[in-house]
Amino acid sequence: MNNENKQNNNNFISKIINEDFQKNKNLLLHTRFPPEPNGYLHIGHAKSICLNFEIANLYNGYCNLRFDDTNPNKENKKYINSIKNDIRWLGYKWYKRAFYSSEYFSILYKYAKELIKKDLAYVDQLTKEQIREYRGTLKNVGKNSPYRNRSIEDNLKLFKKMKNGFFKEGEACLRAKINMSSPSIIMRDPVLYRIIFTKHHQTKNQWCIYPMYDFAHCLSDSIEGITHSFCTLEFQDNKNLYNWILKNTNVKHYSQQYEFSRLNLEYSILSKRKISILINKNIINEWDDPRILTIAGLRRKGYTASSIRQFCHKIGITKQNNLVEFSMLEYCIRNELNQTATRTMAVLEPIKVYLYNIDDDYEKKITVPNHPNNPNLGNHEIIFTNTIYIERKDFQEKYDKKYKRLKIGTEVRLRHAYIIKAEKIEKDKNGNIVTIICFCDTTSLGKKPINKKNPAVIHWIAKKNTLPAKFNLYNHLFTIKNPEQKENFLSFLNPDSLIIKNGFIEKKIGKKIIKKINSNNYENLFFQFERIGYFCLDQLSSKTTLVFNRTVSLRDSWKVKMKN
Template sequence: MSEHKDFLRTIVEKDLDSGKYKNIITRFPPEPNGFPHIGHAKSIAINFGIARDYNGHCNLRMDDTNPTTEDTKYVEALKDAVQWLGFEWKGDVRYTSDYFDKLYEWAQELVKMGKAYVDSLDEETMREYRGTITEPGKRSKYAERSVEENLDLLERMKNGEFKDGEHVLRAKIDMSAPNMKMRDPLMYRIRHAHHYRAGDKWAIYPMYDFGHCLSDYIEGVTHSICTLEFENNRDIYDWVINTLGLEPPRPYQHEFARLGINYTVMSKRKLLELVNEKYVNGWDDPRLPTIAGLRRRGYTPESILNFCESIGIAKANSTVDVAQLEFAIRDDLNTKVPRVMCVLEPLKVTIENYEGTEEFDAPYYPEDIPKEGTRAVPFSKEIYIERDDFSENPPKGYNRLTPDQAVRLRSAYIITCKEIIKDANGEITEIIAEYNPDSKSGSDTTGIKVKSAIQWVDAASSKKIEVRVYDRLYSCENPDGLEDLNPDSLKVIRDALIEPAVITDKPDERFQFERQGYFYADPIDYTDKNPVFNKIVGLKDSWGKKDKPKETRTERKPQEKKVQIDGEVEPMTESEQALFEKYTGKFKLNSMVADILARDEKLSSFYADALAVNNSPVSIANLVANEVARELKEKEISDLKFNASQIAELVKMVDDETISSKIAKEVFEEMSKSGDNPAKIVEDKGLVQISDPAVIEPIIDDIIAKNQDNVEKFKAGNTKLLGFFVGQTLKATGGKANPQVVNQLVAQKLK
């Protein structure tokens, strides 16, 4: 366990040290109404991880209280996800339905205590009676029913004598409570539906707020860890346990920030829509953020757990860049998988002066990977290369095969182009080439210098494969609906060619196809006769330029990123490694940002200059590695409109809360065009951050008054709408309001 403890582990240690608990028991309690996704992976890692770290145990419990949406296939998917991630639960899988009899007894006890009653109001009236944020609610007239009448009605509800919605059981708490969750919350509702485990025994089912806390108590759970959306439910959690007078030790609820990732939806409703309407090919479609989908795509358990660890455990919701998840799988596979040659868009090359056949002994791993293994790569006069590894009219900086430029075939010979053959449409169909017999890799005596080596496969022995190239399912950062789907999220290549050892020797199930990315043998559709590979992830983030005109590989300048010709990240030099260790150690940068800065001399120099002016290493690093790096892709430092001192000044204004991070991006864009100092831009445009509650509160009040429908939905439990009100406030202030102040004020006013 890391020496740096998150706030949840700090709570656990305090409870152990004080003697509050002798043993730590946690639980992972999903509702079995869909396949688990990457957000569940974070919860699994937290609950099982804390239990492991403190020699306790974690229960796997299905919160199966809604028979209309639950299914055994979801139960199996949840069990499989936990085990695949490397965790084991204590004893058998548990189910809330195991406790239905005991929960019902406790409900009867609350009725006898005068703390619960059967309500017969219709749903609309019940909502109206709840009141508003500023006005107390009104208790139902049915709350005056006698204990005997309530017990009789509750029993008849259980026995199925009433229709769905005709009655509910409510706790009798406080209709004027500031926390609207406490205004006589529902405890049981009627559901005439077959339960996948309980059968038709029950016609009523407990609500989450009643069943969850008591299930925790039954199991001896000490720390009931859940996401922030249940923060207001904590009062009900405590009320139920305290009112029933349950003997200690008892559980307590603690909340953490749920996982949000850009370009991704994790709403079960939206995922179910994608599956049911066949926008994707089932719950394990590799484009989905489900654990089954990530697993089929080729993600490893280690990469997902490393990702969860890297993002940490926070108390405030935020959105994580999906590039961080993609970095985690690259980082994991880089030291694990063999490198092989595959041609996705084959172009035939005939080597006219070569006769016969031979084999080259090629390593599976580069020198900096401490793994051994080689394979025989067949070679003959007819081979295939990647179509864009040849250019008849190459742009400046193109380093591969051209009519005037030789190239090395990876692990083989140097070839030169002699003739270009085209079809009637002018499409290149074949290259006639010549090889140098003295240029064999490893024993080259020619002294010929070439700028690159390219992958290739032998025409006679290569194997045809199907390659499924997956991209992000959504085309925008914050997707909302089906209109945001990326139409190019899947491309199927049916005539790709791969070297034979991959199919015949099967050295692994995951591979790096050189210069293409990481790929995985599809666990369902792959056969020896028809091999199918899924693209896990590219060798680098391809979305950094999505907002710019699409570039072909031949148009990229060689200085954009230090990458070897086979696509593997070039090992760091000693000086780069020293910088990387300094950045991640002393400066506390994350490894991805540190890697970007350490490998690029221009960026590291610019970073050092900015840091000399303002000692804010993390904030400056993030700005330099993203915004400044984008500018330097096409320019030299001397061509920039701004300098390092101005960047340092911009970061200081964010650190001092003079401007927000969002405004900082706007200021940077103006700096890159005009070269003006950030302070001048902020003053001229009136962009100073607003942090005074007296200024912000009237704006929030106006937004709340104009959006009463959303206020009601928020009161009804849709806590996601907190973000709506925050967003509207920021929008109304042109992004100038301090987000932290806005969050606090909105939360206070909506309570």
């Protein structure tokens, strides 16, 4: 058992499994990850993936990937392919092959007929609105449908007519006959089958009736021999229906459902429905937009599979819903990139600095480490000349005693290079600073100033060593901690969720990146732009346009001590 999996020994699910093994020494643990292929996976799914696959591995069992594909109106192969890709990228392998609930449609149809024959299901012809009205509320019990007491023979005939396309969509459905007075609304004669005249991505036009998720899910678990069916707490009420269906059908295997808390992360939306709204309104670009927490979006932002797994392990598996600090997720990627990312310099908002006491043809090559604590990452050369660029925010014209960077009459150290002193500025006709005129202390390379405090250090790039680049600075998409709870969540969008800068990176680093782009190799292109943050190369980069996405800032705002 590796270190990543140790956390699974300490949660309530492992305790349940350990007890099950004590009762049955020959138990073969079988879990499943059952996504609906109606959108991309997000970090909440990653938590479930880690749980299901790692628990199965820990106890030498199996984990199925099964697509619960019961609604062809919302599903397609694009989502299936993206889900498979995300699971592989996270580092997991499913048992045998991908399974589909649609494979079992013929079996599910027989189970539905079995319920009808037991007088436990009936064909209802109320409209959706009427069914909702008849169902009642938490305060008021429901009332029986006028079609509830049809004979078994009539229900079998009508269900067959549904299957054969006799009814239009919405004209009929199959409902379980349970209890319209149940305190649990989900048990008030839930719909088991509905009519949908849409081509299915797996079964094509073979069916025009489709099982509801709750009906297909528990029976698919049973068919596949799933021993432990894990789901999040919002399905806790569905457990009664899960067990009722298994109990009242002639299944050979009885699966057990267990619930754990879903992931809620600050400033984030994880609802696929709400993410779809963001896409349709062009608020975000697509399912892989780095501002949302889909796995594809996190990957594009620069998160690694190992950092996402580490995050899922640290938040753990509990039965208590809570809002997780976003900084905890940032800690996991920052901690990793701090050890692995190449250090280089980039200037996002450049302003020109002219060193008047350096000759125009002067060029000094300086060797700098790619990582201060990892010599295995090697070195690279930077060039020093009399014209360089620094960050605009690293110079201040107005006097401010607290400002510790470059200003008229003060000195700063250029990272890896010399000490310079600002003496005057040049402005354009609009009053904007275009050049800072500085003196360069040519004796200061690698030396501390005599009888002076060490000056502040700023980053820079020589004009001769620049390559243009675009920088995407991503911030929280929402301005409040829990937008998921707000119906009007669009009212809390952050107007600065994406800030785009156009600046420079070091030319030699840029040329190495372009070589990788030409060979279609985007792997491991992570950088710490010194004093700015951690960045990765965006997939839309080309050899003529380099685009970098900020993964995370340098500063760690999460103060909680992490346990090893």
